[in-house]
Amino acid sequence: MRHVAVRFLVAVVVVVAAVGLHADGPATPRQVAASAARHVVKIYGAGGVRGLEAYQSGIILSPDGRIATVMSTVLDADDIECVLDDGRRFAATLVGVDPRRELAVLSIEATDLPACDVEAGRAGPGTRAMAISNLFGVAVGDERASVQRGVIAAVVPLEARRGAAEAPYAGDVYVLDFTTNNPGSPGGALVDARGRLLGMLGKELRSTASGIWLNYALPADELVAGCQEIVSGRVATTTGPTAAPFDLRALGLVLVPDLLGRTPPFVETVVPGSPAEQAGLRPDDLVVAVGARAVASRHALEMAVGSIVAGDPVRIAVIRDGRVVDCELGPRPEEARP
Amino acid sequence: MNTGWSCRRSVWLAVACAALVAGALPAARVWAAVEPTEAEGEAFRAAVAHVAGAVVRIEPLGDVAAAKDAVAMGPSTGLVVDPSGLILATTFAVPETASTVIVVTPAGARTTARPLGRDAARGVVLLATDPLPDVPRLDVASRRNLRPGQWAIAVGRAWKATEPSMAIGVVSAVERAWGLAVQTDASVSPMNYGGPLVDIAGRVIGIVVPLPAETAGLTSGTELYDAGIGFAVPLEDILHELPRLRAGESTLPGLLGISYLSRDRINGAPVIASVRQGSPAARAGLRGGDRIVAVDGRPTRRIADVRHAIVPRHAGDALTIAVERSTAQGDVTMDVTATLAARLPPWRRAILGVVGAESSTEVEWVVPGGPADVAGVVAGDRIVGMAAPSQGVEATQPTSSSLAGTLAGCEPGDDVRLMLGRSGGDVEVEVTLAEMLRQVPDASVPVAAGDPLVGPLDAGRIARLEAAEIADPAVAVIPSGTAPAPLIIACGSPRGRVEEADAIAWKAVAAMSGVAVIVPGSSDPRQWSADDVPGVLRGIQALDAMRPVDPARIAVVGSGAGGGFAWLVAERLGPACRGVAVLDAPIPRQVTITDAEPGDARWILMGGSSAESVSRLAPDRMRLEAAGHAVGSLPMASELPRELLVRWATLLGVW
Numbered sequence: 001m002r003h004v005a006v007r008f009l010v011a012v013v014v015v016v017a018a019v020g021l022h023a024d025g026p027a028t029p030r031q032v033a034a035s036a037a038r039h040v041v042k043i044y045g046a047g048g049v050r051g052l053e054a055y056q057s058g059i060i061l062s063p064d065g066r067i068a069t070v071m072s073t074v075l076d077a078d079d080i081e082c083v084l085d086d087g088r089r090f091a092a093t094l095v096g097v098d099p100r101r102e103l104a105v106l107s108i109e110a111t112d113l114p115a116c117d118v119e120a121g122r123a124g125p126g127t128r129a130m131a132i133s134n135l136f137g138v139a140v141g142d143e144r145a146s147v148q149r150g151v152i153a154a155v156v157p158l159e160a161r162r163g164a165a166e167a168p169y170a171g172d173v174y175v176l177d178f179t180t181n182n183p184g185s186p187g188g189a190l191v192d193a194r195g196r197l198l199g200m201l202g203k204e205l206r207s208t209a210s211g212i213w214l215n216y217a218l219p220a221d222e223l224v225a226g227c228q229e230i231v232s233g234r235v236a237t238t239t240g241p242t243a244a245p246f247d248l249r250a251l252g253l254v255l256v257p258d259l260l261g262r263t264p265p266f267v268e269t270v271v272p273g274s275p276a277e278q279a280g281l282r283p284d285d286l287v288v289a290v291g292a293r294a295v296a297s298r299h300a301l302e303m304a305v306g307s308i309v310a311g312d313p314v315r316i317a318v319i320r321d322g323r324v325v326d327c328e329l330g331p332r333p334e335e336a337r338p
Numbered sequence: 339m340n341t342g343w344s345c346r347r348s349v350w351l352a353v354a355c356a357a358l359v360a361g362a363l364p365a366a367r368v369w370a371a372v373e374p375t376e377a378e379g380e381a382f383r384a385a386v387a388h389v390a391g392a393v394v395r396i397e398p399l400g401d402v403a404a405a406k407d408a409v410a411m412g413p414s415t416g417l418v419v420d421p422s423g424l425i426l427a428t429t430f431a432v433p434e435t436a437s438t439v440i441v442v443t444p445a446g447a448r449t450t451a452r453p454l455g456r457d458a459a460r461g462v463v464l465l466a467t468d469p470l471p472d473v474p475r476l477d478v479a480s481r482r483n484l485r486p487g488q489w490a491i492a493v494g495r496a497w498k499a500t501e502p503s504m505a506i507g508v509v510s511a512v513e514r515a516w517g518l519a520v521q522t523d524a525s526v527s528p529m530n531y532g533g534p535l536v537d538i539a540g541r542v543i544g545i546v547v548p549l550p551a552e553t554a555g556l557t558s559g560t561e562l563y564d565a566g567i568g569f570a571v572p573l574e575d576i577l578h579e580l581p582r583l584r585a586g587e588s589t590l591p592g593l594l595g596i597s598y599l600s601r602d603r604i605n606g607a608p609v610i611a612s613v614r615q616g617s618p619a620a621r622a623g624l625r626g627g628d629r630i631v632a633v634d635g636r637p638t639r640r641i642a643d644v645r646h647a648i649v650p651r652h653a654g655d656a657l658t659i660a661v662e663r664s665t666a667q668g669d670v671t672m673d674v675t676a677t678l679a680a681r682l683p684p685w686r687r688a689i690l691g692v693v694g695a696e697s698s699t700e701v702e703w704v705v706p707g708g709p710a711d712v713a714g715v716v717a718g719d720r721i722v723g724m725a726a727p728s729q730g731v732e733a734t735q736p737t738s739s740s741l742a743g744t745l746a747g748c749e750p751g752d753d754v755r756l757m758l759g760r761s762g763g764d765v766e767v768e769v770t771l772a773e774m775l776r777q778v779p780d781a782s783v784p785v786a787a788g789d790p791l792v793g794p795l796d797a798g799r800i801a802r803l804e805a806a807e808i809a810d811p812a813v814a815v816i817p818s819g820t821a822p823a824p825l826i827i828a829c830g831s832p833r834g835r836v837e838e839a840d841a842i843a844w845k846a847v848a849a850m851s852g853v854a855v856i857v858p859g860s861s862d863p864r865q866w867s868a869d870d871v872p873g874v875l876r877g878i879q880a881l882d883a884m885r886p887v888d889p890a891r892i893a894v895v896g897s898g899a900g901g902g903f904a905w906l907v908a909e910r911l912g913p914a915c916r917g918v919a920v921l922d923a924p925i926p927r928q929v930t931i932t933d934a935e936p937g938d939a940r941w942i943l944m945g946g947s948s949a950e951s952v953s954r955l956a957p958d959r960m961r962l963e964a965a966g967h968a969v970g971s972l973p974m975a976s977e978l979p980r981e982l983l984v985r986w987a988t989l990l991g992v993w
Contacts, residue, residue: 028375029375032375124383124501125383125386125501125502125503125504126379126380126382126383126386126504127379128375128376128378128379150506151379151382151504151506153497153503153504153505153525154494154497154498154501154503154504155498155501156497156498156503175497175503177504177505177506177525178525193375193376193379207412207529208412209412209413209496210412210413210496210527210528210529211412211528212527212528212529264399286399288397288399288440288448289397289440289448292446292498292499292500294397294412294413294440294442296397296398296399296412317440317448319399319438319440319450322438322450323449323450324440324448324449324450326448
């Protein structure tokens with residue numbers, strides 16, 4: 001009888017554990033790391049010269065061998081190799097790229113791969129997260145990718161650059177409170193405390209505003225949308241916006257000449273009848289923000305104005321007589337397009 | 339029967355199992371939900387939410403766009419400390435030049451703010467803007483209750499005006515930078531400078547600041563950003579001085595003006611070696627030999643205790659200093675009051691005009707025409723006593739370091755009495771101290787007297803200074819003998835890898851005088867770069883291992899591009915560099931000139947190859963003299979005068 005009871009208890013525990021795990025996914029950091037690592041692949045390709053790394057990371061998207069990674073020089077190779085968590089090696093082919101999000105999809109000849117569970121919503125600051133990646137390429141041979149942990153520091157639109165070039169993607173990213181801008185990390189998985197995919201670690205970039213190196217990840221919804229576009233062949237072929245960028249002239253603003261490259265964006269004249277005049281902008285105003293974006297220089301103002309989308313009203317903040325004045329700029333007129 | 343039981347048992351089992359599973363399911367969920375990883379995230383968010391309403395974004399006005407490769411000024415963070423519109427931010431985000439900044443409230447509204455007072459030591463500035471009635475009251479975490487290892491969260495609003503960002507870490511240390519700051523490993527960056535560092539309950543520990551590395555007690559130039567080390571100045575300390583800052587008063591670090599006998603700046607006994615002329619310490623009546631036993635009632639057993647008591651104080655603050663002094667009537671303890679100053683008058687080095695070995699008080703050589711020469715001191719005399727009335731010092735059996743300390747407190751023109759041990763009997767002379775030498779005397783110091791290994795036939799060798807990790811090591815002239823050698827680092831035109839032949843000209847003049855010379859190479863054959871400096875420092879170490887270098891006689895020389903590089907090396911060497919001689923080389927922009935201090939004063943020789951070049955150096959000469967360094971001239975020539983420089987190097991340690 002006691003024997004039966006013990007067996008019974010064991011059975012219950014097993015059932016509960018199994019049901020619990022199925023209901024909520026793995027829960028301890030150890031389980032999360034082990035589970036999430038199965039979705040991460042190590043990618044080896046071109047590079048190794050002039051300080052460029054020849055490796056990065058990728059995430060298994062579907063059981064039939066679709067792998068998401070970042071678009072980079074590593075993929076400029078005839079032979080791209082993917083090493084799975086179980087140690088299997090596959091030659092990969094490049095399915096396509098999304099130049100705006102700097103994403104790429106690879107394909108390997110495999111079935112029944114462990115595809116990951118994607119978190120559909122956005123996580124907020126303070127969310128505990130884990131990153132799994134081919135960090136510094138230290139996981140050699142069949143070794144499992146490296147695990148890091150930390151929190152999401154902020155969720156903000158990406159304003160970043162690589163060298164002097166602006167990053168093409170300007171949507172939201174997760175800024176991470178731990179160091180992921182390392183060689184090999186791009187393409188790695190960011191997962192939450194239950195192992196659900198939150199996003200993909202991005203490429204090395206510096207913040208435009210502060211010049212600091214960014215630790216960030218592309219949110220999962222953007223990742224999935226980008227990969228779907230790639231797979232279905234619907235990716236825009238150009239990286240630029242389809243409409244011509246809005247500019248100061250179309251706005252009707254003439255600024256004080258930028259002689260030293262560091263002149264603050266003071267308004268010199270406002271073209272009569274222009275959107276700027278209708279918004280109430282005046283000569284001698286100092287422009288300090290366009291929408292939520294602070295502009296401290298003429299260049300920053302030009303960038304901010306360039307990102308105004310047709311149809312959206314925009315608030316421009318200026319300093320006039322020592323006070324901040326908000327000017328409401330109506331929807332961008334259609335005739336601003338060429 | 340048996341079957342029936344079995345059947346009943348199966349049914350019972352199935353029912354019980356189903357019930358237990360159903361009951362256990364929510365339990366499993368609860369267990370997963372309180373898994374620490376998620377609970378932590380919730381606690382972080384709650385702590386940040388507690389303070390978030392008082393955290394604002396600070397935007398600079400005018401162009402301070404990020405420089406291409408630097409951590410530059412962009413948006414930053416501030417903390418509202420009073421609903422009347424008082425905001426704390428960092429002097430990093432609001433430099434002296436800024437008369438207005440933009441404040442973005444948590445609701446996203448932009449408004450202007452103007453700086454009131456600043457606290458230069460802590461790097462914070464108080465801003466005033468319109469009343470912000472909706473901000474929450476801050477709870478202050480008392481420093482007394484902080485413990486290393488407890489959670490510390492740095493809250494910022496620079497990433498996004500409408501949502502605070504957070505960096506998670508722990509308190510790494512409670513009293514850092516001589517008590518100015520709390521240390522944390524939370525990732526601090528320009529994005530959260532000015533924001534609060536809060537504990538897990540949302541109580542404000544302090545304001546995150548980019549504390550200058552020097553203040554933090556680290557080597558100057560250390561890059562602290564993204565390095566696992568960050569600082570926050572305790573909010574309770576700043577609130578204490580809020581009335582002053584609100585009144586627009588700016589505070590500067592307070593200086594006392596003393597040096598210590600001990601070289602151990604941490605554990606040494608707080609015994610004063612010298613008191614700077616015209617300093618708060620001098621005005622308070624402190625003297626060399628006094629032992630500081632308490633500051634403002636806090637006992638001081640070590641030099642570190644004194645620094646802990648002084649560094650957090652401002653210029654203008656009065657301190658009560660208790661000292662123990664030996665007098666003819668025995669030891670007495672007295673209290674003096676010193677009012678700290680923002681700036682000390684530059685130290686002016688006063689000399690006797692003698693050269694001696696580093697660790698003895700024996701006179702090896704007397705500068706011809708110098709004060710000691712005039713008073714009748716001769717080579718071979720031993721200084722067995724010294725009285726400096728201006729310092730209240732009567733020293734018998736002084737050591738070389740106590741002599742140096744007493745001299746450091748004297749001014750040129752002061753009279754001192756020397757007791758000299760001489761073979762024919764002791765003599766007493768009175769010497770009027772002179773200003774530090776400017777020009778190099780013609781006569782040279784005899785080579786390491788008593789060092790039998792040095793002779794004209796065996797005047798040293800040229801060797802390559804092999805060192806690990808250095809690709810193109812420097813070559814050096816290594817004089818023979820064992821006495822610590824003066825060292826000249828000779829920076830020529832950039833030439834890539836140096837060959838031993840490049841040192842021959844120096845060997846001809848230096849080796850016979852017992853002077854070592856390092857000739858460094860540049861990594862780029864066309865130009866010198868700051869990256870070449872570490873190789874030079876490694877060269878000094880390598881040389882010192884082969885032949886001891888006299889730490890009080892290290893000089894850097896160069897002409898043209900090599901002169902610019904010489905200034906960089908000198909800056910990196912800091913107080914270790916006692917002389918700089920340059921031809922046609924103004925001070926590069928990135929080099930800062932620090933005021934002369936005892937133990938950190940330079941003898942500088944400048945010159946040009948043309949009258950025009952010489953006149954271009956005039957502003958630099960004035961800057962250096964104003965900072966208290968001795969500046970002499972090199973003859974107008976297109977090449978460095980090697981012989982003169984060798985003589986100069988031997989004289990750098992003159993008393």
